[in-house]
Amino acid sequence: MIEFRKDYFADERDDDLNEIGKPTQRQDALGHVTGRSPYFDDHLFDGLLHIRCVRSPHHHARVRRVDISEAERMPGVVRIVLGKDVPHNLNTLLSLLDFGLDDEPLISDKKVSYKGEPVAAVIAESERQARDAVAKVRVDWEELPAVLDVEDAIKPGAPVVNEVYPGNRFVYHGKYDHQKLRFGDVEAAFAKADRVIEGRYQMSPIEQAPTETCGAIAAPETNDRYVVYTSTQALFFSLDTTSKLLKVPSNRLHFIGGTVGGGFGGKVDSLHEPMAVLGTMLTGRPCKYTFDRAEEMQVGAPRGAERWYLKDGVMNDGRIVARKFIGYFDSGAYTRLSSYAIIKGVGHLPGPYTIPNVYADVYCVFTNRTPATAMRGFGITGVDFAIESHMDKIAHELGIDPIEFRIINAYRDGDMKAHRRLAKNTALIECCHVAAEKAGWSLSPAARQASSLRDGGGARAEIPHTVTDEHGRVEGYTAGSYAQKKRPGGSRPQGTSGPAGPVAAQRDSIAVTPSASSPSFDAPPRPAPQPAASSPPRPAAVSQPERPAEQRRVTRFSSISGLRRR
């Protein structure tokens, strides 16, 4: 049951919406209830071939030899594909956005770094025949020590999971082995805080588990094109990735998707489309490549594990004056989208609260686990769990009502956030009010009268003097572009298809510009512990405070490519 609380922020909008708030039939509902919605596998092709992969039983192993001689003679086998058959057998998904280095083969031929990593693909007349032939491929494995924990993976001497990043850490901005956030001076604030409260939180990987497993069917089309029916959630991503891996111009790829049997983020990794098209290129026949359920669970990329250490400096009256994060994202064996999840996550810190001193070091760590990818709000979910758990812990230790504790620290319109954007359209306080009301939770009159529209901005809009550091500096990567490794002559790596350099020079770092206001690491004036009921109401539309001119030049996060010019 949806309830619209139009009493909140009523003067910020015209209540003249025609669709929102009224049920509207989905355009695909009739197809769904008649079973006619066309999922990728609902396309029948004569002579369809089936692709199944030979997968690593080990978390980490060198591939000494792949012997396909017996498998090739199995009934129904049309072709066995190895890494050498992939035209450009190295990719990273976000290379399309010029973010990160190619680090993952489509079919591995030297080494496997997670359980289930493919080392060969059998193409056969039937699925069963493909399975039977897979069982006959002999792989000579040299098992290597595996590392399955993020903190173990970054210890000196840990097994190297991903040779492109020998420190088992993604390189940010070509400079650092982690993503930094520096806002104010947490250490000074800890020294002045009444209490310093620490916590450790972690989240296991979560499988998206769509009822339709990931897959794609490719077939030769007229005009020398390939048609691809796919379950992808990211059609052009998959198309471009296929184009890059197979060195096929994208105008020869005709991708058809749109009907997805549940995705939840798990259908963006573009593993199936290139394999299906490659099969079709090599055999001239329609090819289907799909996960079975066991593969979907073991090999399909989950939401990655996260571990967070939080350290808060708090005053006895409930104000948080400093918050420090050390975070580890378990990216699994390859980058996929975890590097980006961290950019997004760090932009979200320290949660929906105005805290004058914030520090974060967040690591994208490679381990011998299944590569992680997107899932509903990834980059945010894990750290929000950590933040809100920590908020409860602090409220408990200070003896303050947990909802009131949130209201005290909630950001308000006009506050400066740690990533140097002014908060607007904030509504945490009002959410707390409604949540408390629904739960029959009584709040103090002061908490009830607090508002997102009041007590924000002013000194709270200022960027504090910020202490910076070179901690975690790495060499060998070109500063000025994302983790683009130095190469002789400075040429771009072969085969990458992202936009070339012009924007790269601006993508320097999250360089912190001290504000024009007087340096200070004291907490800026805060609302009274119990927000003052007597404060004059601010106008509903908060006027943006004047920002120092130099601040406008600061590059800022965007939600897609990591950075953009403001």
Place this chain on the structure above:
Amino acid sequence: MPVKVESFDSLDGAARALSAARSARFLGGGTLLMRAVNDGDQSFDTLVRAVDPASRQVRSEGDGVTIGAGVTMAEVVAHRDLSFLAPVARVVGGPAVRNMATVGGNLFASSPYGDFTAALLALGARLELVGQGGRGIEIDEFLRDRERYVGSIVRTISVPRPRDPGAFRFAKVSRIKPKGIALLTIAAYLPQSAGRIRGARVAYSSMGPRPLRATAVERALDGQYLDAATIEQAAAVACDGIEPHTDGLASAWYRREVAAVHLKRLLTGERR
């Protein structure tokens, strides 16, 4: 190798074919074996099946009921002579699984399946195998060395009917509501005489690779009144001699921790 299917109109014919083939399996309801076929299991190349109406009969005789091994869980739920087993069959899978899964197949199910077999074990069932006359074997003996019987066909399962229906208790523990795979199952048969438990049989499934008896618990219960003190003593030895396993549903540690809790709830009659 593609799977070959051989069909027979009697269990005896199927049993002969099964013993002649080197790597054949007998297909019951398909919920275990067709899954293996779909997975491309390379350990067998032949499915032997029988369309024998006798294997789907339920006969009530004396103090017990004889159930054909091909009787499905749905048929157990519906049969008036099997009302004491209906609550057990009802928690096996959803309706579609119950229309397919058979009592005989359940005897061969590995953890986390095999809840029904735990009930049969607690009740002290006897099995009749095709081709071994009417001798029959104790379910305990069958389970002890179950792999030996993979090439055999179970014809019937004879279950003593509990004289006091309240003496048989069963709990399937799952994390998923309304139902999911068991992380452990407990079945207990606690007949009483003059108020004291005589001949307790307590069985677990999913507390090891196959359903097994909790003999320490049985010893703690036998000869005692089913009171708070006895229940405490039984719960204290819930995992004595048991080595639970770790799988995707629960760790060995977790199973050991919660087994006593669930045993206690079962014995006190607490419903959750």
Place this chain on the structure above:
Amino acid sequence: MARKPLQFHLNGSEKAVFVEDGQNLLDVLRRGVGDLTPKYGCGQGACGTCTVLIDGEPHLSCLTLAETVEGRQITTTAGLAQGADLHPLQKAFMDNFAAQCGYCTPGMLLAAKALLDRNPNPSREDVVEAISGNICRCTGYEPIIDAILEAAKSRGFRQFG
């Protein structure tokens, strides 16, 4: 590989196909006779996406050896509507927004039909039990349950059968 002739009734029409040894019913329905309404979800009996009715009772087509349905009546979602008239369950699923990605919907509809054919006045618990073998990953169980209860109440249900 041996190929065996198989005859059965699909949504009232007679079908005759050759099946391969070990082939499951889901594969025969989809590739053999071209009824794409039952879906593959797991191949393990865990998700209910491939549910079909065999002689009116729900079965998992992925775990049904195809040759065991000789002579039997199979109902799939393709057989629910009568011409342009949707089955009351289909209409109720639309009206109650009981389908999101739509992939579990055919299996849900058939599990629900099996229930209502047997029990025209089910309780909410009966409905929950009837669909307990069918997974919806878009978390739409409440609208699905509402839809099934609404279909049971609708006048059209009994006429449809």
